[in-house]
Amino acid sequence: MTQPIIALHHVTKRYGDATILKNIDLTLESGKFYTLLGPSGCGKTTILRTIAGFTDATTGDVLFAGKRINDVPANKRNVNTVFQDYALFPHLTVAENVAFGLTLKKTPKKEIATRVANALKLVQLADYGDREISALSGGQQQRIAIARAIVMQPKVLLLDEPLSALDAKLRREMQYELRDLQQRLGITFLFVTHDQEEALAMSDEIFVMNQGEVLQSGTPVDIYDEPINHFVADFIGESNILPGKMLDDFQVAFGGLRFECADAGIPANEAVEIVIRPEDLTLTEPANAKLIVTIDTQLFRGDYYEIAATDDLGNDWLIHSVNPAEDGQSVGITFRPQDLHVMRFGEKEAEFDARLETYEGEEDESSDET
C-alpha cells in the first residue's frame, strides 16, 4: 500500500461541553474520490475544516503525506477547498478570482495567464474570464470555485457540499463532471455531502458519519449491500428493517419464520436486525411466496412503482416493482438468501469486518452475484 496522502489519528474536537468529533480515524489514499456522508451536524464539515486548517483538533493528529500538520496554518497547506457557498471574491473578475492564489505566490504573469486559461477550459468556462462574479449563474459560480482551487494544483481537493445549492438536473450533470474531473486530474477528492445518492454515485469510498463518529467506511456497493447498523441502512437508500433472531450460521428467523441468509459468525439466538432493500423484493404468486402481504398503497415513480404493504404480523414493507399491484390485494413476496442482510446491535466496524473475513472467503461466489 502506498503512503496515505491524508490521515487522521484519534482526532477529537470539542467546543465547550459539546464533542463534535469523537476519536476519528481515517486514511485517504492518493488519487481517489472519497465522500464524507452524514446528516447535517454530524461533524463531516468539521473534519474538512480540520484538514483545511480552519479549525484545530482538540486532540489527535492530522497527517499530510506522513507529516503532522496540526500546527501548519491553512495558507501553508497543500490542500484547497471548494466552499459550500463558493466564496468567490465579488470585487474581482472570474479570471482574477482564479488567479488569486497564483498571484500570491508571485508566479510569473505569463504562467498565471496560461494556467488560468487551462483551469477555465477544464471547467468549460473558457470565455468567462472577464465576467463579474455577480453575472454568473449558480452552476457557473460552482465551476469557477472548482477552477480557483484546482489551478493551485493541490494534492487534495476538499469539497464542502458544493452541489447543494444547485437544482436537481444541474446537480446530476455536475456529479458526472466532478467524477470525470477527478479521474482526469488524479487529485484526491474529499467530498462532503448529506445526499446519499450523490455519495453512492461518485465515490470510490464512502465514510458514513453520525454524531461525530465514522460508523462505516467502504465502497458504495459494500455500504449499500452490507450496512453495519440500523442508522446506515436507513440513511443510505431505502430499506425494510425488521427485528429478528439468529438461529445458526446462514439461518435467521423473523416473524416466526425461518429464512436462509448470507450471514454467519453470530452466536445463535442473538437478537438482530434484518435489512431487505425494496428493489430486492419480488412480487409473486402466493403459492411460491416466502411471505404474504397486503398492498396498502402505491406510488408511480416513473421507472418503478413504490408499493407500501403490510404483512400478517403488522410489519410494514416497502417494495419496488416494475409492475403495478392493486390496493388491498393480497400478494406474495419473495427474495433471495443473499438479499437478506443481518445486522448485530452495537457492532463496531472493526468487529464487523473481522466477522465478514471469517466466512466471506468461502461464500464469495454467492455474495458476488448481488
Add this chain to the structure above:
Amino acid sequence: MRAVTKRRTWLYFIPYGLWLALFVIAPVALIIYQSFFDLGHHFTLGNYSTYFQSATYLKMTLNSVWYAFLITLFTGLISYPTAYFLHQLKHRQFWLLLVILPTWINILLKAYAFIGIFSQAGLANQFLTFIGIGPQQILFTNASFIFVATYIQIPFMILPIYNSIDDLNPAFVNASRDLGASNWQTFRRVIFPLTLPGVKAGVQAVFIPSLSLFMLTRLIGGNKVITLGTAIEEHFLTTMNWGMGSTIGVILIVAMIIVMTLTGDKKPKGGAPR
C-alpha cells in the same frame, strides 16, 4: 384597483415630499437665489467673480479642504483598526455602544470640556508639567483643532466601517487563507477592498461636515483656521453680506456633490487597491 394602490402610494409620499420641499429644495433654491444678489439687492454675478478672483477666499477654501482632509485621514486611521478590533471582541455590541455614547452629547458641551482640558491650567498642561515638559500653549492651535475635530468625528466613521466588517462573509477570509494568503495579504486583498464601501460611507459622513465646521474653529482653533463654515457664519451674522454668504454656501454644496460622486457606490474605478 391599480388606481387605488397608486393613490395610496402617493399618500405615503406626502410626509417625505413635504420634508423634501421645505427643508431641502426650498433652502437650496433660496441659497442659490440669494447668491446672485449684492448688498444693495441688485442682481449680480459679482459674488462669484469676487470669490474666484479673491486670493483670500480661494486660500480659505483650500484651507477648509485641507483641514477636512486631515481630519478625515486621522479619523480613518484611528477608526478602521478600532472597528476591526471591536468586531473581534466578545461583547462587541457593548463596546460599540461606548463608542456611540459621546455622540449623544452636544458638540458645544464637548468643545467647552476641551477648553477646560487644554487651557493653561488644564488637565493636559498639569500632566505636561508633571512629566517635566512644562505648560505649553495647547488651546487655539491648529493641532488642537484637528485633535478635537477628529475626536468628535470618530464615531461617525467607526459605525459604517464596523457594519461593513460585520457584513463581510467569513468564508471570504477562509477562501483567501485557503488559497495561500497570509493574514496581511488577506487583509489587503480581500478584507479591505470588500469593506471599502464602509470606509467611503465614513468619509462622506466625516469629510463633508468637516468642511463646514465653524464653532470648533473658534472655540478650539482660536479662529486661526478660517473654514468655509466660519466664512458663511461671518457673512450672515456679522457683515450681513447674505449674497456672499450664499455664494460660499453654493460652493459648499458643489463640494459635497463632488465628494459624493468621488466616494459613490458605483463600480470602483481603480479606487480599490489591487
